[in-house]
Amino acid sequence: QKEVEQDPGPLSVPEGAIVSLNCTYSNSAFQYFMWYRQYSRKGPELLMYTYSSGNKEDGRFTAQVDKSSKYISLFIRDSQPSDSATYLCAMFISDSWGKLQFGAGTQVVVTP
Amino acid sequence: DAMVIQNPRYQVTQFGKPVTLSCSQTLNHNVMYWYQQKSSQAPKLLFHYYDKDFNNEADTPDNFQSRRPNTSFCFLDIRSPGLGDAAMYLCATSGDSSNEKLFFGSGTQLSVL
Numbered sequence: 001q002k003e004v005e006q007d008p009g010p011l012s013v014p015e016g017a018i019v020s021l022n023c024t025y026s027n028s029a030f031q032y033f034m035w036y037r038q039y040s041r042k043g044p045e046l047l048m049y050t051y052s053s054g055n056k057e058d059g060r061f062t063a064q065v066d067k068s069s070k071y072i073s074l075f076i077r078d079s080q081p082s083d084s085a086t087y088l089c090a091m092f093i094s095d096s097w098g099k100l101q102f103g104a105g106t107q108v109v110v111t112p
Numbered sequence: 113d114a115m116v117i118q119n120p121r122y123q124v125t126q127f128g129k130p131v132t133l134s135c136s137q138t139l140n141h142n143v144m145y146w147y148q149q150k151s152s153q154a155p156k157l158l159f160h161y162y163d164k165d166f167n168n169e170a171d172t173p174d175n176f177q178s179r180r181p182n183t184s185f186c187f188l189d190i191r192s193p194g195l196g197d198a199a200m201y202l203c204a205t206s207g208d209s210s211n212e213k214l215f216f217g218s219g220t221q222l223s224v225l
Contacts, residue, residue, distance in 0.1 A: 008152070036216075041200070041219070042218050043116075043218045043219040044155070044202070044216045045216070046214070088154065099157050100157070104153060
């Protein structure tokens with residue numbers, strides 16, 4: 001069983017819809033949670049970085065962490081075609097020096 | 113405005129021919145990382161530097177080496193590339209704390225013929 005599970009998609013939504021992405025994890029020691037966006041043949045770009053359980057908003061993006069259920073989510077409101085990309089969740093244990101445990105990524109396609 | 117810059121964007125090498133990938137950063141971060149990402153897979157950490165202190169992951173093959181001559185630059189050397197080494201190689205940086213967020217470059221796509 002992988003430490004971090006993420007549905008690979010593709011997830012296709014019409015422009016303006018809400019995109020909902022999820023990851024589950026098995027290691028309760030994970031403390032820091034991130035969402036990265038990766039366009040084709042580019043490096044991952046950090047979208048959200050959270051530590052505590054609950055919600056964090058940044059513009060059209062909301063990250064949600066539920067440590068008791070070992071479940072994290074990313075919501076994208078008012079989705080745009082430019083949001084079409086692969087979204088990777090990532091997490092790490094405190095003091096693990098960049099040893100991010102990534103999900104395999106969910107491909108999102110926003111159609112005009 | 114690019115903060116972590118990787119060159120080249122695409123690299124083609126022959127089986128067994130040494131290749132070097134480069135990374136530079138303008139963030140003045142002490143920590144630099146190399147990740148390998150194969151198609152449709154999650155990135156995998158190869159090693160990282162804290163300043164000049166090199167830290168190798170246990171499962172990183174000996175074929176992969178790294179050099180960091182100064183704060184701004186880091187190199188990934190693949191001594192004898194095999195077909196299985198074809199991948200995207202990602203450089204990342206972070207600040208001093210072990211819990212800092214990572215910033216990635218655009219990557220170098222390596223092909224091995």
